[in-house]
Amino acid sequence: MKVGVKVLPRKEILDTQGRAVESVLHQQGQEGVNCRIGKYIELEVPGQNKEEVSAQVKKMVNNLLYNPLIETYELEFYE
């Protein structure tokens, strides 16, 4: 089963990459664009049971893929 994990910096955390992109867009004449930049992780996990896969993926994400102090994540299931 294919699962997408979107990891974004928390709203209260300064997102330096996002700010840099906003500033370049501003210089290019694109006004009022808000940008946050994080990670996208695509996992292919064996198993078809959504609940089992979800539990497995949450464990992986918590152990390895995100820092709860500064980031939040969201899962997305394909197929």
Add this chain to the structure above:
Amino acid sequence: MKVGVKVLPRKEILDTQGRAVESVLHQQGQEGVNCRIGKYIELEVPGQNKEEVSAQVKKMVNNLLYNPLIETYELEFYE
């Protein structure tokens, strides 16, 4: 309008981050997991017309946010 941009390394490109994660998962006893790691960009663009916003965002992504030689991207519209 809120738009998500998922940027992933092309399949034929060596994804070193993804391989590192796969290797750690393997060491932790999680077998057969396939992992690719890219960027997730959340943009808030003024305007509500999906076609206009889509054209604008594509321009930004092409100019600034992804490298077509080694990456592919996908848009996602919210609201």
